[in-house]
Amino acid sequence: MQKRVEEQLFQRLVEISGKENVITSASGIEDYTRDMADYEATPAVVVRPRSEQEVVEIIGLAIESGMPVLPRGAGSSLTGAAVLKGAIMLDMRGMSRVVKVDTVNWYVQVQPGISLEDLNRELKASGFFFPPDPASSYICTVGGAIAEGSGGLRCVRYGTMKDWVVALRVVLPNGKVTRLGEPLAKNRAGYDLVHLMVGSEGTLGVITEAWLKIVPLQSVRTRRFLVTFNDWESTGEVIRRLRSSKILPYLFEFLDRDNIQALNEKLEASFEEAEATLMVDVEEGEEVQLATEIFRDCGARRIILAKDEEEAETFYQARSMAYLAVKSLASGVQVEDVVLPIDRLGEFLKFVKEVASKYGIKIPVNGHAGDGNVHPTILYDKSDEKSRATANLAYEELCRKAIAMGGSVTGEHGVGVQKTRFLREQLYSHEGEEALRLMKEIKKIFDPDGLMNPGKYVEAA
């Protein structure tokens, strides 16, 4: 785009959102050029809308100029979904109001720019909470979590974002505002478009308001275990045994030795550095007994039952920090996010270690055992082309293995630019060829001119 045209556009953005909410300087834009996995791309301009009406006007400008648009929350995406070259980027964090906490109908009406942590702080005052808790909850926004269909640690019990969104307000790529769904306990009026928006990764419209289900603060008393094992088969067996015993844990995480070592270093902690570590919350009483027996039967090295909430919280915080701790071990990281049938988790985890040893690289792995959701983190040297290529080979092997085992290449991080090829491979392998065709057509219906986060995800698959 010509300089002059661009300047005119900036001027009009200033008229819409105010000078202080339009960022054009290279130094200001710098903050918006990366996501949390270091995918990089530089937007043309960043604007912080303060209202839905401003979003409508900005989309109008995008239509006029043909410039692509990307709404963004905290940019904590791990797949390149939240960066876009030459885009008008909307930093939605200027719209972060809790509009209404409805303690009778059990929902919260909220703007998209509030972080999940801040939302939960406000809900706590009314005795409620919003369960999905991505590790990035301390910064990630409601809008971003909806667009990514995010999961988290509590999701084994409570499900992911898709289970919690009841209605949305959206500015469509044609500049028109629409509501999708109804803020009601039940609604069958028309096809379900709410769920199309959940996990749409900024490709179908800009979310300007959301009605989310909430629940009373957990009243069940739970206890937290930290249990170590010498091998992965045993942890697989634990998972199978707990599920078969009909225990639905409130938390069910695992970490490998590399993760524990990285955490011990980062946090100056002294967790036992075993091959496999499980963190499991179950109900106080009978379930604690039963779980202890299962751990023992499966050959646990050490079973620690957190003595109080403080100790339990230490475990949780450590698990939440795992990605950042591991990330600091190498200049390059490739985070995986595959999902397996739960009964094949042990088998896959063993495969990850085989791949790491075959290529002579490190692949620390953690994840949500209760969901079958695994995060191998492939480490490499960013400045070394050969190292990058090797990491990529390992990445491909892991994705293909997951697909072959009936799994998915993404459970909660989404596709972005990272996994377009494997989205296609997965759908083609699992008889979803027509599904992919329909998805592409749906993208065209919502966004015929390809303005919203173009060149990624479904469109690029």
Added chain:
Amino acid sequence: MQKRVEEQLFQRLVEISGKENVITSASGIEDYTRDMADYEATPAVVVRPRSEQEVVEIIGLAIESGMPVLPRGAGSSLTGAAVLKGAIMLDMRGMSRVVKVDTVNWYVQVQPGISLEDLNRELKASGFFFPPDPASSYICTVGGAIAEGSGGLRCVRYGTMKDWVVALRVVLPNGKVTRLGEPLAKNRAGYDLVHLMVGSEGTLGVITEAWLKIVPLQSVRTRRFLVTFNDWESTGEVIRRLRSSKILPYLFEFLDRDNIQALNEKLEASFEEAEATLMVDVEEGEEVQLATEIFRDCGARRIILAKDEEEAETFYQARSMAYLAVKSLASGVQVEDVVLPIDRLGEFLKFVKEVASKYGIKIPVNGHAGDGNVHPTILYDKSDEKSRATANLAYEELCRKAIAMGGSVTGEHGVGVQKTRFLREQLYSHEGEEALRLMKEIKKIFDPDGLMNPGKYVEAA
């Protein structure tokens, strides 16, 4: 269609599915000309496919002949969704196998033609159950319940069908088979097409297999209350108080005097005939105490706590029979299915009674209080045109009031032919004009030639 062409078609259907599975005789077809609310239309032919491959071939014939197609389960729809004039009707009950009960991953893989009751019977053997329980569970099929996005009595606790379907196999209107979603605890690979199929009312494709979440048989001990009140405001207050006290009942139903009278007659029972009756399940212990206090505070006439499971079951069976009992009171019935914000339920129930008295008609009302889902049943004389017209006026007033109160015209019965106009009114009133446009375009993507259940629902709105 010319007789000869039709006969050729029948012949080819016989070649596909066998003579015993193709119904062309008027007497045989008679069974397929009505739904449970007596919407009537006569299909051209009924075929009972025994496999997905047969469905593919039948859809191929429909494409060739241009004849419309309607998959049907038990025909327990209440909105005209399950009858279609001149259609090739697929009676899916020939495909009713439970393919796999996975007690580790907690899902069941099942063909669409099995009834929910039979499904639950099979699951019980493994110690699991499938929660959604429409009143028609004893006959309604998995495929029908998915297509209708059905709810039920337990849904206040467990949600409706949309919360339980993880993946589907579908024969699309172009004759191609696709899988939608993955039978995994989490999956973010592409837009969510599974939820488009849930509640699609047979307009987007034929469901040939489903993966449904299941859960262990309820281990929490609950108790069942039957509580009567002199007015509707009190019941509204009970609902508000229970929700505000963070009690999430396992069942939360209500019936009016007309329903109780009809049930007493039909079942030769002697339930107290009060203005309003609530049936409520809560956890044994503290919740029973707390609920009792709330009932008392709100001016309950009589509080019965079922003494054992047998008595509790009697209440449940009575509630399940309510529609049939009321239906037998008049030659014509129009069942409503509106949803209100829960805190405005009492207000709406009072309005229903005002409308009934204004038109001098009977509108028995029951529903799922915990969901804000109300079923006024407008009674009229089918043979009297004036009576039909009056019923229609009452129906319109109820729908418009629900829309004006921020409610929905359908919570679990869907739209069919009954509510196309009000689907439009609702979406237009609730800023969903663009949503309706997008729904219509989605229908065209899936079914460009309009073969599947045409002239209804979204397309007709």
